[in-house]
Amino acid sequence: MEDENNKVTLHGMWISTYAKKVELALKIKGITFDYVEEDLSNKSSLLLQYNPIYKKVPVLLHRGKPVSESLVILEYIDETWKNERRFLPEDPYERATVRFWATYCLQMSDTMKKAFISDKDVEEGAFDEFFEKLKVMEEGMKDFFPGGRSIICADNLRLLDIIIVCSLGTYKAAEEVLGMKILDPEKYPFVYSWVNTLLELPLVKETLPQHDKVVSRLEFIKQNGFTFQSHIS
Ligand SMILES: N[C@@H](CCC(=O)N[C@@H](CS)C(=O)NCC(=O)O)C(=O)O
Incomplete structure (x- = not known):
């Protein structure tokens, strides 16, 4: 148990892929935390004060x-709770490389969000930029994990695992709403199998939002457009 001085609170939103990354990281490290669900259309005064x-x-x-x-x-989190479950490697060059790809993956995720809420329809190529980034990620990760990424359990999850699974973990809901493939196993076999292996882990399953709930929220966002953009990620 964390004592009062060490208290940890996460302000998040259930469908936010960014907040989910933090939630998963806290759980992997075994950190006890309080959770505050924010209504982004009516942000709490604490959220405005803290950020x-x-x-x-x-x-x-x-x-x-x-x-x-x-x-x-x-x-x-990684630097404060330096237990055996480290998210980043010790070596400065390796750390820099992980940070590079982590940033790239977050940009890819932002691109997907923009494409999803775009007024243009899919034929007009709203997703082209996302697919280009996903291809770069696919090739980059094949080089980064030359022998493949072997994930045994949630204990050995590292920064890129957390970021990829929270960014793309609800891809099936997006595919259902859009009626198109997002994570095509033929085009992106490495990322596809990486994400799906991670999705099998109980800790990941209990952290990511439920498929049906995500589908209905994404349908709502798709219909209501930009006004509700903050609800997508
Ligand atoms: N760059 C930020 C992005 C966070 C973000 O976009 N959060 C969204 C929810 S997914 C949000 O709070 N949006 C509120 C708003 O745009 O007003 C991060 O990595 O934490």
Whole structure:
């Protein structure tokens, strides 16, 4: 149990892929935390106080101090709770490489979000930029994990595992709503099998939102457009 001085609180939103990354990271490290669900159409005064620059979730509060931006929070967690489950390697060059790909993956995720809420229909290529980035990710990850990524259990999940599975873990719901393939196993076999292996892990299953719930929210977002854009990621 964390004592009061060490108290950890996560401000998130159930369908936010960014907040989910932080939630999964806390669970992997075995950190006890309180969770505050934010209504992004009516942000709490605490969220605005803790993240006055971006006014977004996730925000992690630790010992009364707020940390925002998902990647910054993930690194903060890794550096603060240095237990055997480290998310980043020790070697500076390897760390830099992981950070590079983590940033790339977050950009890819943003591109998918923009394509999803785009007014253009799919034929007009709203997803082209996302698919290009996914292809780069596919090739990059094949080189990064030359022998493949062997995931035995949630204990050995690292930064890129957390980021990829939370970014793409609800891809089946997006495919259902859009009526098109997002994560095509023929085009992106490495990422497809990586994400699906991670999705089998009980800790990942219990962290990611339920398929039907995501489908109905994505349908709602698709119909209601930009006004509700903050509800997608
Ligand atoms: N770069 C931020 C992105 C976070 C983000 O986009 N959060 C969305 C929810 S998924 C949000 O809070 N949106 C509120 C808004 O745009 O007003 C991160 O990595 O944490």
